[in-house]
Amino acid sequence: MFHIMPRIFASLPIASLVIGGIGQPAVLVVPPALTALYVLFRDRLIRRRVGLAAWPSDGFARHVLVDDLGQLICVTLLGLPLFFAGHGLRTMLLPA
Template sequence: MFHIMPRIFASLPLTSLLIGTAGQPAFLVAPPALTALYVLLRDRFIRQRVGQSAWPSDGFARHVLVDDLGRLICMTLLGLPLFFAGHALRAMLLTA
């Protein structure tokens, strides 16, 4: 469960570049939205497994959620300039 998130976060800027190269700005919302859905479902799964245990376990679940959402925001903001770079690359290739 914790091994897949670094791969997902690493792929977000690449998908922004590919979406920019494809010239489809409407699809720019899909990867962060799907990642947020996965993060929220994973948080629910972690909290169900914690059950009625002590507060530190619930604190760990909160820490994981906040950390993942913070990284998601950073990767989404990093993807915007890459989208425009992909869009400029597309325009350059189409005019050549």
């Protein structure tokens, strides 16, 4: 469960670069939105497994959620310049 998030976060900047190369800025919101949906679903799964355990277990679930959402915000902001880099490569390679 915890091994997939680094791979997802590593693929988001690549997705931004590819979307910039395609030239579809409206699609730029799709990968972070799907990742946020997965993070929230995973939080529900962790909290369901914790059940009525002690407060430290609930604190762990909160820590995982906040950490993942913070990383998602940073990676999404990193993807914006990469989108423009991909768009710039597209305009250089494909003459108007």
